[in-house]
Ligand SMILES: Nc1ncnc2c1ncn2[C@@H]1O[C@H](COP(=O)(O)OP(=O)(O)OP(=O)(O)O)[C@@H](O)[C@H]1O
């Protein structure tokens with residue numbers, strides 16, 4: 001994979017070319033101080049909300065009246081969230097233009113690994129502070145900011161990247177309608193169900209018509225129009241059968257090959273489909289793979305980014321037995337420590 005391929009998959013490169021086939025979106029350049037804030041590990045406090053300010057002021061006036069000294073601990077420092085008033089206004093205006101609810105991305109990635117941290121467990125945002133919370137919690141966003149050219153084979157210096165906040169109008173996409181398409185030398189060679197962790201009955205049944213409509217969409221609107229000849233295309237087939245463009249990704253290791261392997265895709269050899277495809281496959285059409293039965297259902301790959309279930313149960317206090325186990329464990333540890341302290345004492 002070449003650095004130029006990665007550059008070409010940035011949202012602001014492809015969006016102007018394919019605007020009418022995808023979800024309405026707005027792109028805002030990100031100021032350097034905001035990038036610094038996103039990269040700063042220490043500042044977990046989330047800024048960007050005017051509501052936060054007014055709340056803090058109200059609290060301050062309360063405490064003035066009562067004159068309570070909450071803490072005199074010298075080690076306690078108050079971390080205040082940095083504010084970006086101008087950027088905040090621009091983002092809020094853009095969110096309003098897009099109908100009030102948006103899906104946020106950086107040049108390439110969405111914070112898919114961080115949705116569990118959001119109050120609604122979703123990537124739907126209505127303000128900059130919600131976007132910041134997701135971005136600051138996401139390894140995928142950090143990847144875009146720190147190593148966008150990982151796995152590139154050319155030694156040339158890294159191209160300069162202008163970071164941009166992409167705001168996409170929120171759309172309720174049904175996971176069973178999403179497909180990833182692999183394009184090599186301008187030929188659509190493979191199509192895969194995007195959410196391969198689940199079995200969707202309709203996909204297996206409608207394989208031929210899904211394949212035909214995606215191939216038609218590709219030929220009419222994408223082929224020879226993207227600045228590269230190798231790329232990965234994500235599409236959505238809505239309930240009326242219309243195909244929409246969702247995203248472009250580099251043709252290489254950084255992109256998840258789902259039910260195919262990169263070896264198969266790059267060599268083009270053994271690029272066979274599901275066994276069922278034999279009767280339905282288009283001659284010379286793309287190989288099509290989907291999850292065929294409940295047996296092959298897998299856990300979501302993003303689950304590993306979440307905090308362990310036990311932590312969650314303990315913090316919510318929902319599982320009393322886990323709390324008891326935890327306290328027993330703690331007591332056991334204390335007793336062990338006390339014993340070892342006693343043993344370690346030197347006779348006088
Ligand atoms: N506008 C939108 N509204 C709601 N959900 C969306 C929207 N755009 C994308 N999604 C959902 O989010 C998922 C990820 O979106 P997208 O492909 O843009 O992210 P990505 O970071 O590029 O992912 P990948 O790393 O797999 O390429 C999509 O599969 C879709 O389910």
Ligand SMILES: [Mg+2]
Nearest residue numbers: 108247248249
């Ligand atoms: Mg993508």
